[in-house]
Amino acid sequence: MQTWILHIDMDAFFASVEQLDNPEYRGRPLAVGGTSDRSVVSAASYEARKHGVRSAMSVVKARRLCPEILLVPGRxxxxxxxxxxxxxxxxxFSPTVEQASVDEAYLDGTGLERLFGPIDEVGRRIKERVGEATGLTCSVGAxxxxxxxxxxxxxxxxDGMFIIRPEEVADFLHRLPVERIPGVGAKLxxxxxxxxxxxxxxxxxxxxQYWERRIGKYGGVLHDRAAGIDPGGVTPTSETKSCSAENTFARDTADRAExxxxxxxxxxxxxxxLRGHGHKGRTVTLKxxxxxxxQITRSRSLDTRTDSTALIFETARALLEQLELRRAVRLIGVGVSGFEPRARQLSLLEASPRLAEASSDLDLAVDAVRRRFGSRAVTRVDLLDLKRKRED
Known part of the structure; x- marks a missing residue:
């Protein structure tokens, strides 16, 4: 049976999600990252890439290359x-999926031809179903x-697909520039x-042996890959252990209200x-x-696992109030960990019926509105000033 490994890579993922959620961004050069001169670009739309804007580039340089670029904070x-x-x-499509990052994954496609037809058809169906589920495009390699x-x-x-068949490997590699081999950076x-x-x-x-002597341990890997040899397969991704969010400020601050x-x-x-992934966690951490x-962290374990925005916030705020801020803060973040399978999780309803039920209903309603109408459709009153600052 022919072995097939597929690599699925979302196209300009962060930027594409922003354009999906905010129709007014579509067709415009856009960069995700930060809006201050201290920030760097995390991702750029294809419209911005035409101007030379790339990830890891400073915002200052991105603005110089594309004065009309739209800069938005990441989510x-x-x-x-x-x-x-x-x-x-x-x-x-396959039980053997390895998530390599937030926007890419490997899939063991061996044997899928019996279910879906030729490998080209497998790739086409994957692209089609990803588009139906997310509204986004991906590129597939096999x-x-x-x-x-x-x-x-x-x-x-x-939004492309490319198949390298076994009989094409030698010719493909013969012409392949060495810098295209994963692991070959600019220095090597x-x-x-x-x-x-x-x-x-x-x-x-x-x-x-020559490459091992000249380059070291990676020399052998380099030689093998140039010959089309790679013993690595697809290793299913381990379960998520935590969820967090953090922000670096344009200006350091000690303002507790901010x-x-x-x-x-x-x-x-x-x-x-957490709700999107079906997780609940017991430990809230302030960073x-x-x-x-x-850098410091402070954590508190709850009596029951939660995915409630209100409970996460109240716990993080209590941790912040206990800190004596003797210096200005550059970055703040909050995280939740201590997951277990949802089937075994206690609900907030069991711990505090009235508050839990209200919080859950509110959270789910807000999630539903934002999924349908975009992230800006609902904003808490307490966050209006913060939203205006982020947009300025």
Whole structure:
């Protein structure tokens, strides 16, 4: 039976989610990250990439390359929610799915041809179902080995698919630039260029032992990959252990009222993420990073596991109130951990019927409205000032 590994990569994921939730962003150059000059770009839309804007680029440089760029803060809770939808779709095709990051995953496609037809059809169906579930596009690569599947998913981006069949591997690798091999960074690529190595074919002119002597342990891996050898398969992803949200400020602050508003916004994101994944957690953690980059955390364990925005916020706020802030704060964050399977979790209703029931109804109603009309459809009164600052 032919071995197939597929790599599924969402297209400009963070930026695409923002454009999905906010129709006025569509077709515009957009960067997700921060709005201050101290920030960096986390992701850029394809409209922004045409101007040279890339992830990890400073906001200052992004503005210089594309003066009309729209800068929006990231919403990791929302991205994780959509990511969970994508992973759920992939598991409809195969039980062996490895989530590599929030926007990409490997899938063991061996034997799927018996169920869905040729591997091209498998890829097409995956793309179709991801689109139906999320409203977003993805690119799919398929190959007999893992690293080639990852390379293949990038060939026809965005919204593309590329298949490297077993009989095509040798020819594909013969022409492949060495910097396209996963694990070959800029420094190693420059070292190889100085040695006259440009393609995988150049690597194959020397034995494995030669590259181990010249480069070290990775030399053997490099030689194997240039020959199309990769023993790595697909390892199912382990269960999520925690959920968190944090923000770095444009200006350091010791204003407790402002810090509290940030905690409320973050508690909303964490609560929505927990509910979207079907998790509840027992431990709430407050994270503080001061202006001098020293960092502290404070945690409190609850009597029962929760996914309630209100309870997460009240616990985080109590932890903040217990702190004596002797320095300005650069970053604040809140997280929830201590999960167990939902079937075994106690509900808030059991712990505090009236408050739990009201909080759950409110949370679920807000989640539903935002899923349908976008993240800006509902804003708590206490967060209006914070929202205005983020938009300025």
């Amino acid at each position: 990791m809770g929302r991205y994780k929610q959509v990511s969970a939808q994508v992973m759920a779709v992939l598991r409809q 190959a007999p080995v893992r690293f080639l599947a990852k390379i293949a998913s990038d060939v026809n981006k965005p 690529a420059e070292t190889l260029r100085r040695m006259g190595v440009r393609t995988c074919a150049d690597i194959q002119t020397k034995p494995r 810090l509290t508003r940030w905690l409320l916004a973050q508690s909303e994101r964490v609560g929505a993420d 503080i990073k001061y202006a001098d980059f020293t």
